[in-house]
Amino acid sequence: MNIDAIKDRLARLSALGSDLLETRYKSDVSHQEFVDAGAFREWRVGCVAFLREALGEDSPYTKEFEFNCDSPYLSAVARGQAVLRAAREYIDFGPVARVEELVAAEIFTDLLGIAERLLREHRLSAGVVIACSVLEDVMRRSARHRKIAIRENVDDLSALNAKMTAAGVYGAVLQKRLDEWAAIRTRAETGELTSEMRARADAVLRGIREFVNDHLF
Numbered sequence: 001m002n003i004d005a006i007k008d009r010l011a012r013l014s015a016l017g018s019d020l021l022e023t024r025y026k027s028d029v030s031h032q033e034f035v036d037a038g039a040f041r042e043w044r045v046g047c048v049a050f051l052r053e054a055l056g057e058d059s060p061y062t063k064e065f066e067f068n069c070d071s072p073y074l075s076a077v078a079r080g081q082a083v084l085r086a087a088r089e090y091i092d093f094g095p096v097a098r099v100e101e102l103v104a105a106e107i108f109t110d111l112l113g114i115a116e117r118l119l120r121e122h123r124l125s126a127g128v129v130i131a132c133s134v135l136e137d138v139m140r141r142s143a144r145h146r147k148i149a150i151r152e153n154v155d156d157l158s159a160l161n162a163k164m165t166a167a168g169v170y171g172a173v174l175q176k177r178l179d180e181w182a183a184i185r186t187r188a189e190t191g192e193l194t195s196e197m198r199a200r201a202d203a204v205l206r207g208i209r210e211f212v213n214d215h216l217f
Contacts, residue, residue: 003091006054010088013050016043017081024074033074040072047080051087061087108134108212115205124201125188131208132157132185135178138216139164157182177207 020043023036047069051062061083069080111134118127139160143150148167150160161178164170170178181204187193193201 006091007088009050010054010084010091013043013047014081014084014088016046017077017084020077021074021081034072035074035077037072040077044069044080047084054091055087061090105212105216108138108216112205112209112212119198119201119205122195122198124193124195124197125191128184128188128193128201128204131205132181132188135181135208135211136160138212142169142215157185181207 020035020039023039024033025035026033048062048066051059051065055061065080065083068083069076111130115127115131115134118124118130136157139157140150140152140155143160143164146167146169148163148169150163155163158179161170161175161182165172165175184193184200184204
């Protein structure tokens, strides 16, 4: 899930929460205010799933939402909306812990730009090696974040791919693409790429750009 998708999903959940508040009614028995129970359950499940995926189960935002928004009381929904607003501010401005990743993203963008220039100059091997080095760094960061055991500066693209796939991070389609990119990198390192492979090298660079956007954060 990239940052734009996270923001869009959070905005959608906040809008649904606002709609939910419009279903408010007062119980004739308890004289307390509620919202539609069915719509509440659907909204709450979506919010919990999103917060766990985007911020993690141990995030204070996730815990706060689950604890304070556990029933279709109007006040509970209002508390849930407050948590979503706080989460949105957190995501918009970025947590301090993400500073390293933000800096890395700028560096990776520059490096991929250099790789693109090298491909335009028909220096395919150099361009592919730089792009795949960025790919490897992003994979290592993802493995560390997920507490997957890797051998620093030892595991290559193929080894990292195997470990991430075994941990359920990558599916079969992505695993195959990464293996193909690793094979092309090996050919680049041994100087086996020819000018006739320009289109293939361009496709590798496009794929790595997409991967970085989806898996860096």
